[in-house]
Amino acid sequence: MSLLSIFSLAIALFVLGVTPGPGMFATISRSLASGFVPSLGVIAGIVTGDIIFLVFAILGLSAISQAMGNFFMVVKIIGGAYLIFLGVKIWSSKPVPVQQANGKKDTKYGNYFSGLVITLSNPKVILFYCGFLPAFMDLPSLSSVDIFIATTTVAIVLSSVLMFYAYLANRARVFFSSTRSVRRMNRTAGGVMIATGVAIAAKS
Numbered sequence: 001m002s003l004l005s006i007f008s009l010a011i012a013l014f015v016l017g018v019t020p021g022p023g024m025f026a027t028i029s030r031s032l033a034s035g036f037v038p039s040l041g042v043i044a045g046i047v048t049g050d051i052i053f054l055v056f057a058i059l060g061l062s063a064i065s066q067a068m069g070n071f072f073m074v075v076k077i078i079g080g081a082y083l084i085f086l087g088v089k090i091w092s093s094k095p096v097p098v099q100q101a102n103g104k105k106d107t108k109y110g111n112y113f114s115g116l117v118i119t120l121s122n123p124k125v126i127l128f129y130c131g132f133l134p135a136f137m138d139l140p141s142l143s144s145v146d147i148f149i150a151t152t153t154v155a156i157v158l159s160s161v162l163m164f165y166a167y168l169a170n171r172a173r174v175f176f177s178s179t180r181s182v183r184r185m186n187r188t189a190g191g192v193m194i195a196t197g198v199a200i201a202a203k204s
Contacts, residue, residue, distance in 0.1 A: 045115020
């Protein structure tokens with residue numbers, strides 16, 4: 001890959017990352033509800049999903065990914081239901097001051113799974129890797145080194161953008177010190193998570 005190709009990929013990924021979508025909302029919601037560290041599991045799942053689609057595109061499997069409509073529909077329903085479950089759990093959780101909540105442990109595998117499902121069921125991501133990306137990159141001709149560079153670029157750019165959102169959301173938590181304010185924060189984060197789950201499950 002040339003420097004221009006790497007730069008173009010990074011810019012495209014940056015635009016993909018900053019565009020509002022299920023991944024961004026889920027990351028912010030998890031960071032608001034549980035803190036920065038738990039949101040890293042969601043981010044890791046999102047990045048893993050993107051890398052899977054990148055590999056699909058490089059191997060010329062875009063036709064397969066688009067032919068698996070029924071599979072993706074099942075993933076959407078399961079993923080949407082899981083996010084709704086997490087949202088309800090956050091909404092109904094007992095308000096705990098932020099200082100005490102920082103010591104609580106979250107289910108890291110659950111966070112990772114939710115991030116992965118969000119990406120695998122996101123039409124925008126599928127279109128980007130299997131439709132848009134091949135239009136300006138000769139994916140079949142990439143060498144092993146090129147594939148490594150592309151994968152690393154995906155991981156660095158997307159994780160950096162999402163970690164920035166998670167950091168800002170986590171910083172906002174310091175303003176919620178009373179039980180009432182924490183309850184409102186939980187309901188806001190839970191509501192966003194529920195809405196994201198409904199949007200994923202209902203989107204055709």
